[in-house]
Amino acid sequence: MSKANGKIEVGVLGASGYTGADLVRLLAAHPATELRLLTANAHAGKPMAQVYPHLGGLDLPDLIKVEDADWDAVDVAFCGLPHGTTQEIIAGLPAALKVVDLSADFRLTDAATYAQWYGHEHRALHLQEEAVYGLTEHRRAEVKDARLVACPGCYPTAALLLLLPLVAEGLISSEDIIIDAKSGVTGAGRSVKEANLFAEIAEGIHPYAVAAHRHAPEIEQELSAVSGAPILVNFTPHLMPMNRGELLTTYVRLGEGASVEALRAALGARYDPEPFVRVVPQGAVPASRHVRGSNFCLLGVFPDRIPGRAILVSTLDNLVKGSSGQAIQNMNVMFGLEETLGLEQQPLFP
Amino acid sequence: MSKANGKIEVGVLGASGYTGADLVRLLAAHPATELRLLTANAHAGKPMAQVYPHLGGLDLPDLIKVEDADWDAVDVAFCGLPHGTTQEIIAGLPAALKVVDLSADFRLTDAATYAQWYGHEHRALHLQEEAVYGLTEHRRAEVKDARLVACPGCYPTAALLLLLPLVAEGLISSEDIIIDAKSGVTGAGRSVKEANLFAEIAEGIHPYAVAAHRHAPEIEQELSAVSGAPILVNFTPHLMPMNRGELLTTYVRLGEGASVEALRAALGARYDPEPFVRVVPQGAVPASRHVRGSNFCLLGVFPDRIPGRAILVSTLDNLVKGSSGQAIQNMNVMFGLEETLGLEQQPLFP
């Protein structure tokens, strides 16, 4: 693609988060990339293996400050930085550099919505307009031509892969869509907070950010776009004692004339050509452990006892299909590679 | 109450299940009871401490077959037997013996509903009529006079403590009540199944018995009774990696003229005099780990982003308030004791 050895030269900004570590894990096995640059300001100067000993078998560049990065050395930058920060750093990158952003900074297209949910005015509005929302299976053509791709949040990925085709085809009502989400703790990153201590999480479950999670407006933006009318959803996440994975149980009313079978058939047809999204067979149940460590997303459709309603389930690994894996999938598209390249690991179970 | 030392003499039928073990744990600390009889046919002849080493510090009668039990020795029998079996054994007990049943056998009052959900005709219909549904906080007076109390299932306890007052007062719509439940694995008992192996449960979550769980008709029976009209609910349980505890997130439409504040106020007022049910303060969130090992049930009320809707949360320890604890609470009422006797342990956290 680019440099001498024909490999894409890659930089990872914010490599010390769990998302950064999973990017490195996956990119190290990617046949068409070469890791050139890892930044992590709080750990600058350290080898990556000191921050993540499980990567000690790899030959990696040391962590440096983002200010010290040599942008000429790379063809693409993955940004796993905290929101807010990202905007300014990306705005300062060379215009030719392709960027796959894993933060929330360029997901919301409406400046007011961004400001409302993130608590400050956006600092790179011109880029927000340029950015493509990187839900690969639904934006492949735009991603292909994009310079800046904003990868969806982990919850929106699981929600939208499930709901977009159903809303688009009118198979479900757009009213009272209720999304009950259960997530492992890596969704919160490696941030050191009392709430994320082992003893605060093990052997228990609780909802959090009830009716106030930032992924709700993101889901709504995309559903509204295909619906043609504004959609409000209930999105209620719960934190549970597992490392990776999230499972969303979504409760919907069937659209006019639609049936549970029609929903299953529509999703089956829509995702049949897709390598990473799969509707489980009738009688089977999606389980988060069945996608652990992989780029797969599983979908399930069930009848409700209440007539006219359906129960929908979607599950993925928040660090892979919900973050690093989807980011690499987008990179593959942006560079004209086979979309599955470097992403064919099977799930790790048990 | 009865024999020489003034203590209530107690038998536990089916003492080798987790529910039986938790009954023993709690009754051993109960100041007004004496454990006289423990049955477990598969383990007859063994000391309880061989089946449950954690109870090795107690002086307990050995396990015997239920056929070998001397019913004259006890004032009350707790039945923790599998459904079906229970009917016949209880039908054969002396008429004077008080019975607190923890199985599903006498919960459903409609014979056809029982047969539909449990796969066989009921074998002790006359007792089904006599049995009182032992949701203590809502049936105290009937429990007081009952000979046979059918303790509610763990999920129905958490659902009904939350919903009964709201449905009764018309504060929520009785349509489209959606109950998303998350449970630890002890709800499945100590039965040896592949699905309950550690490696099948740890690090994951999945729904089960989707739209087909036997606790749904139980919830519906009680809600319909207070509503005066048949109510169908969505009840979707999920299995997650923890031992004890369940948390239900219930999605409802507000009743005519009702508000989220009215719901919280109604529950607060209803349970203010109750020792075991508590509405968490505004801003706090019920968590299953905050009731572990105790007889408490916590309730929470939250506004939904979708206007006219609310998000309700209830949580309890399935083996205590959802089973053994509530059974003892009922026994206390049946024998005219202080209702909290033997049930005042604080939750074990972490």
Added chain:
Amino acid sequence: MSKANGKIEVGVLGASGYTGADLVRLLAAHPATELRLLTANAHAGKPMAQVYPHLGGLDLPDLIKVEDADWDAVDVAFCGLPHGTTQEIIAGLPAALKVVDLSADFRLTDAATYAQWYGHEHRALHLQEEAVYGLTEHRRAEVKDARLVACPGCYPTAALLLLLPLVAEGLISSEDIIIDAKSGVTGAGRSVKEANLFAEIAEGIHPYAVAAHRHAPEIEQELSAVSGAPILVNFTPHLMPMNRGELLTTYVRLGEGASVEALRAALGARYDPEPFVRVVPQGAVPASRHVRGSNFCLLGVFPDRIPGRAILVSTLDNLVKGSSGQAIQNMNVMFGLEETLGLEQQPLFP
């Protein structure tokens, strides 16, 4: 004992740690105590239930700063403060106040050893001399008359209950005693560190503080005292994914003429009268889950395949027998109460 209602008035200093919370859990159920005072400088002004919602069912005094405590209001102070701090605060308490210290400050009797392992000179050496090492089963008489009791560390409690009788009777060699310890994470307290995050602990195990844990000199001090000669031990702790509990597997050489049976018999005889320490039956295996939440310590003795050696196992709940429970046991002794008062909860399993 003291004030109007005849109850012992209790203060807990450092109530916001897990040890403090477990003290409150247990003292709330203690029939002879009344909680008067809770300090936690970082949370002063808050209700305890805000810091520990699982205690929301109790009527407790709000948290205050230690500087604001009214010492006249209490008969005994439990100190769950970080080491170092404790020395100065305890030195400033009224001389009449009984003190049960759960920190490491008064455990080591040798000032140089303290300075070597804790990194600073001791600041209250006169109290160090007065303090009684509160391993109740072995120091009952001294604890009874003590004003200041230094409760043993959790690991030393499990190690010494096992080893003291065997070393004292010469049943094991005092050379090459190897203690491999496995602990849940609450041993590290509620301190907010990356190493204690759920995702860093779940699904894994690792040793820590190899050959450098502060509990080693404490174990050695007590073993040396009964042996009459200095003893060095190997003590290697491991951190594993559970909340509570620790299990020590100790590898020893049999003493001259001793047999595995003699070891088992000696421990059995020594602890037969003790309510909280129990040797498991031959063929059974101590498991940490069998003591969870209780004040019990279980011991096991096994032959080694290598002739002349034995494998010893001890397990307890680090927050109860290893900390808060033993502290209350000591208070019971100090105040002439029944030693088991408030400590008779059975283990919570599963």
Added chain:
Amino acid sequence: MSKANGKIEVGVLGASGYTGADLVRLLAAHPATELRLLTANAHAGKPMAQVYPHLGGLDLPDLIKVEDADWDAVDVAFCGLPHGTTQEIIAGLPAALKVVDLSADFRLTDAATYAQWYGHEHRALHLQEEAVYGLTEHRRAEVKDARLVACPGCYPTAALLLLLPLVAEGLISSEDIIIDAKSGVTGAGRSVKEANLFAEIAEGIHPYAVAAHRHAPEIEQELSAVSGAPILVNFTPHLMPMNRGELLTTYVRLGEGASVEALRAALGARYDPEPFVRVVPQGAVPASRHVRGSNFCLLGVFPDRIPGRAILVSTLDNLVKGSSGQAIQNMNVMFGLEETLGLEQQPLFP
């Protein structure tokens, strides 16, 4: 290598165990193999994805009975069958077929030792003589020429990679080698036993098979061979709440004139050329989570506080380097492939 497409055609016997599933996971990504045959008598006729839904994204042959296998279709058979069974089935395979056995059947070279530990006479003694003990790093040349490779047990792999070089060079005493092992539950396979239920494992730890585990004679056989004199070891395994991984803490006396530094240096030098075995840097600590899902084994060397002793740590994923991964590594050697082929996945952390 063989058939038309140049790929090695592979059969997996006993594909329904966790080891079988992990073989399939890894072989599916192996560039030089094609899965032709999967047997699982209890599940014959089912698609693999029904038994292991996480493999639902693969195109696999259905499960068949071992009796129905067409051996001409494959070049190599991996046997993941229960011990005992294996002997007879392997004895009946075509003589030209290469076999990589993951059971215990051909590990012990002494017939009497086998009979003593496995409770029956060996039924294929002639094969036992032919079999090569497949600890790849130490038997590479013999594995290369072998038809039948007996892969080491998971514990022996972790113990021997650590101890063989040290015993061979006399750097440690061969007396009183004490191996304290901690393992996740997949080591017990998918067998449905009460002891493996989630609720029996979570939140606890206990030793098992104390001084009676079948991996002890296997470790002793190999250590004795390099030592030239019989060695007895203490091997004490513990079961802990995690899926994958095992960590061994081994306590040894230094050999005459040896130092901790010499041990570390010897291991470093021995494994420097090896792709899968790594000595962690001084100051770092091996952790089982740092090898999860990978074929790596990490070693650590620490000084003991007791002079003349050392603490050694080794860790690996029992299902990969301890079983399926090492089996594939052996296959690579047997077929003259690059040894790391198909085994280069990085560990999955968190």
